[in-house]
Amino acid sequence: EIVLTQSPGILSLSPxxxxxxxxxxxQSVSSSYLxxxxxxxxxxxxxxxxxxxxxxxxxxxxxxxxxxxTDFSLIISRLEPEDSAVYYCQQxxxxxxxFGQGTKVEIK
Amino acid sequence: xxxxxESGPGLVKPSETLSLTCPVSGASISSTNYYWGWIRQPPGxxxxxxxxxxxxxxxxxxxxxxxxxxxxVDTSKNHFSLKLTSVTAADTAxxxxxxxxxxxxxxxGQGTLVTVSS
Numbered sequence: 501e502i503v504l505t506q507s508p509g510i511l512s513l514s515p516x517x518x519x520x521x522x523x524x525x526x527q528s529v530s531s532s533y534l535x536x537x538x539x540x541x542x543x544x545x546x547x548x549x550x551x552x553x554x555x556x557x558x559x560x561x562x563x564x565x566x567x568x569x570t571d572f573s574l575i576i577s578r579l580e581p582e583d584s585a586v587y588y589c590q591q592x593x594x595x596x597x598x599f600g601q602g603t604k605v606e607i608k
Numbered sequence: 609x610x611x612x613x614e615s616g617p618g619l620v621k622p623s624e625t626l627s628l629t630c631p632v633s634g635a636s637i638s639s640t641n642y643y644w645g646w647i648r649q650p651p652g653x654x655x656x657x658x659x660x661x662x663x664x665x666x667x668x669x670x671x672x673x674x675x676x677x678x679x680x681v682d683t684s685k686n687h688f689s690l691k692l693t694s695v696t697a698a699d700t701a702x703x704x705x706x707x708x709x710x711x712x713x714x715x716x717g718q719g720t721l722v723t724v725s726s
């Protein structure tokens with residue numbers, strides 16, 4: 501089973517700043533099978549990025565994804581107040597789906 | 609527009625069985641090449657994939673839960689279901705149903721809180 505480790509646990513940044521969230525896998529992940537989600541308090545997770553770098557429908561272009569193998573990143577180019585949320589990475593391998601533990605992004 | 613909505617008891621006693629269903633509207637479960645899955649989130653914690661059922665009825669389960677878990681699909685009712693036996697307080701969580709493929713979970717239900725308590 502592939503384990504995903506996200507870092508840092510919490511980020512506190514100001515609006516307009518660039519944010520890079522990390523997701524490291526215990527084994528190599530197929531580039532087709534790495535996704536990112538945003539979850540705001542009291543809300544359902546929302547798909548942001550799939551296949552490492554493809555934005556889901558309606559996702560602003562300030563969100564982007566990159567990486568390969570075991571190291572992946574979610575980048576928010578210019579942080580907006582509404583981006584305050586917990587972000588999760590997720591992968592698929594050998595009939596199992598797993599999520600990272602999440603990174604909380606706070607707005608100063 | 610595809611919609612999913614979890615349904616079931618909000619309170620389950622320890623050692624009993626947690627049962628939830630997820631009716632799907634806006635698409636036929638049997639006519640799509642998607643998985644229909646369950647994810648849970650304990651209060652204040654992260655997301656845990658529980659297991660999934662394909663439209664054909666084949667299943668994949670999270671190994672730590674496999675011995676207690678049954679996920680099934682009823683195409684006549686266009687819904688899928690979760691049964692988790694011998695529950696403990698550790699099974700207290702918000703339970704989500706979702707549509708997904710190998711790449712991502714794209715449609716989610718609103719989630720339902722299930723508390724395990726006597």
